[in-house]
Structure formats: C-alpha cells, structure tokens
Amino acid sequence: MLGGIEASLRRFVHYDYKQDKLRGSFLTDAKADILVYGMGEKAVVEIAKRLKENSILDGIPGTCQRFTDQQLQSHYPLLPLKNSRETVLLPSLDQIAGQKKLFLEAEIEIDRNLRAGSRRVIIQKQQSHWVLQHPAPAPLKPVELDELYNLPFSRKPHPESLNIPAHKMIAHSLTIVRGCSGNCSFCAITRHQGPAIISRSKESIVRECKQIIQMDSFRGTISDLGGPTANLYGTQCTIGSCKKRDCLYPKVCSNLHIDENIFLDLLSTVSGIKEVKHLFISSGLRMELLLLTPKLLRRITRYHTPGSLKIAPEHSENELLCLMHKEPHSLLQNFVAECRKISRESGKEVLLTPYIITSHPGSTVEHSRKMVKSMKKLNLQIRKFQDFTPAPGTISTAMYVTGHQPGSKKHLFIPRNQAERKKQREVIERGFNLGSKKRNRQ
Ligand code: SF4
Secondary structure (H helix, E strand, O other): OEOOHHHHHOOOOEEEOOOOEEEOOHHHHHOOOEEEOOOOHHHHHHHHHHHHHOOOOOOOOOEEEEEOHHHHHHHOOOOOOOOOOOEEEOOOHHHHHHOOHHHHHHHHHHHHHHHHOOOOEEEEEEOOEEEEEOOOOOOOOHHHHHHHHOOOOOOOOOHHHOOOHHHHHHHOEEEOEEOOOOOOOOOOHHHHHOOOOEEOOHHHHHHHHHHHHOOOOOOOEEOEEEOOOHHHOOOEEOOOOOOOOOOOOOOOOOOEEOOHHHHHHHHHHHHOOOOOOEEOOOOOOOHHHHHHOHHHHHHHHHHOOOOOEEEEEEOOOHHHHHHHOOOOHHHHHHHHHHHHHHHHHHOOOOOEEEEEEEOOOOOOHHHHHHHHHHHHHOOOOOOOEEEOOOOOOOHHHHHHHHOEOOOOOOEOOOOOOHHHHHHHHHHHHHHOOOOHHHOOOO
16 A cells, blocks of 8 residues: 655656656555555545445545456456446557657546546556546535544654754644645645645644644744635635636635634734744735735744745746646736735835746746846845756656646747756856855745
8 A cells, every 4th residue: 555745746657756757656666456545544544444444445536446458357347447427538658658648638638637626437457457536525614624633643753763853844844734735736735635725624734733833842932824825715616616626726715715814813823822922924925915915925034934925936937837727927017016015014124035947848048038027127036946847747757758838739948958957057056146056945
C-alpha cells in the first residue's frame, strides 16, 4: 500500500525531473496493490476496516488499484475500457512515450475531473498493467477536519529533524485551512489536497494553540496560521461548487463568499491568548483577495507580518502570467499602491518581498530583463527567486515536457538547458545585486 504526496502526484504517467524522463505510475513501478491519493484519511480508515473484515479493496474512494487485463475483467466486469459516462480512458504510457503531446492532454483531463468532482473512474494502461483511479471521497466537513486535528498527534520533533531549518519554521505553526481553489499552473497542491476549501473552527485552532504554548521550545511566537493559501480561510462557494472550480482566475468569482471578519476574529482571539506575544501569517497570501478585504490587509501588515509581507506575483510579463494562470501585472501594481497608501496613513512602512519564478515554460532572457525593469519601476527589491522545477502533477510540467500550452497548437519556448536557465537567473542577480546563494526561496 502506497501513500503520501509523492505517491499521490505520481499515480499516473508522470515526468521525473531528476531522471529527465516520463515514468509509469508509482503503483506499477512499486508493484503495490493499492495507492492512496490525496490527504487520505477516509481511504486509510476504509482500507483498515476491509483488511480487518478480510474483504477485497475494490471501489474505495481516494485510491488507485493495479490490475492485469484479466484481473481488471474479473474485478470490474462491467467497466467500459473506453471514454464513457463511467470511465475516463487516458492515453497509455506507450502512447505518451510515442507522442509526447498526449501527456499534456492526459494531465488536463486528470485536472478537469478532479476540479469537477467527477464520479468517473480514470484508467490508464501502463505496459502490462492498468492503473484504475476511483473518484475522490467527499471533502471533509469542517467538523471532521476539527476532529482530525483533535487526535493526539505528537508535536515532538523526531531527534533528527531538530537541525533541519524547515522544522524551525513549522514547530510553532498551525494549519487553519485545507485545499486551494487558486489553480496556478505550476502548483501541485490542488492535485493532492483538492480544490475544496475547508476551514477549521476557531475553537479547534485555539485548542491547538494552547498545546503549542505548552511546548518547552515555545517562546511566545506563533510563526504561522496558514495553509496552502492562508487568506482563503473562511471563504466558501455560495452555490456549493461548479465544474470549473477556478475561483480566482481571471478574476475572483462572484460566487465566492469572502468575509474578512471571520479571519479578523480568529486573529484577535489567538492574539488575545496571554502567552502569545507575536502571531504571524507566514503562508502565502493572495493579493487579489487582500485587496477585497481591506481591514484584514491592514491588520496583517500592521501586526502579523514577520519582517516583510511575502507576495507571489511570480512574474511581471502578462504572457507568462497567463501561462502560469496568474492575474496580470496590474494586480501587483494595484496591490503595491494600496500598501504604500497604508504605509503613508500608518506611518509604518509595509515592506514587500515578491516571489519570482524564472525559466517557466515560455520564459526567455528578455522576459527576465523586462521583469527586472518592472519591479524596479515599482520600487520592489527581489531578494529570492526560484528556477522553475517541473514537479509531477502540474500543467506547467506538462508544458515543459511537450513544449505546448493548453488549448494552443503554437510551440512554446522551453528554457531546458542549464546555460539558458543560468542566463535568466543572472539577469536578476545582476539587476538586484544578489549573490547566487539567495537564488532559491525557502
Ligand atoms: S462557482 Fe465560483 S466560487 Fe463556486 S466553485 Fe465555481 S468558481 Fe469557485
């Protein structure tokens, strides 16, 4: 039985950057019986129950199974092995190996079904075996998420993780929200956590805060109340959901209910705990949502920003932003203007740290030059940036592999070789006097 984020993102044919090749599903590579994808709590419980009853592991939501032709026929005799109302048939490993553009089509299809909450089974042939993905289980209800966080997880670090910098970041932090409906092309969070936004209750968060306060290492600072996107906390779709589930692009959907008072109330409550001297939001914050929640923006910039506010415009050039499925550069311009206004009014400068990606599919050295100019024009300093890494399970990775963008037959420039990538980095390093050490963010 396989699980965890690596297995989850590699459940179908995927690209492995280190090996620079398309690989079959983890499930067939490892010759496992079953793979749990996504956050997995419901699937794990169901598997345990079935094993206890000594019954078969068929049809469990949130899992993939591996079968030969014969086994598939005997387990699911009525399942059509073609696109139908019940089934999505993805291009096979062999077909993709022979015609790479099919990889992009497969990735788009997996994404589309995930966002739509489709109940269809997805199948893909991997040489002699089939991978069969059952639909995802219903997202946890907020009360179920609370129950989960109520379980007696240990916050004690494993002795070997004590010297890991990332552990320091998370030791006194809490997850307040699960899922992301942001849909950035380069991000795999939605493929794993799903597009539904589930927020924990204030009571559950406060309970966990009190546990953190009891830790020997706690010195008065909660380092993060976060999640994939911290300020999606408390948002919800007023009509339940739609098939596209693309709630923030190209603009914030009018059906997305945003109530800044929910987050403000949480911040006040946690800050009000006697032992909490500092409370920070270190997770990513979406600028377009912050512009719609002015009281929250003011409060976060004033009290809950550790040093500078980390924002993720990712680039300045609109053709790249469009490929990344991110809002145009005008959003950053508006956001900077708003933060400067807050600085003037409050007398305290709001510092901004923009995160940038270089060498994303479509990106050229000229794009980097233009980006440096645009950021300087806004008086923004790039401190850290990141070379695009084609991680499994993203549309950007499929663009990288195929050289195509979704919905277009036009060839896309792909900065694949290291010399080209280095040139793009150097433009930024020179433009902002950065040492190469500052290149990788986090
Ligand atoms: S209707 Fe709008 S808010 Fe609701 S799921 Fe769809 S895109 Fe998101």
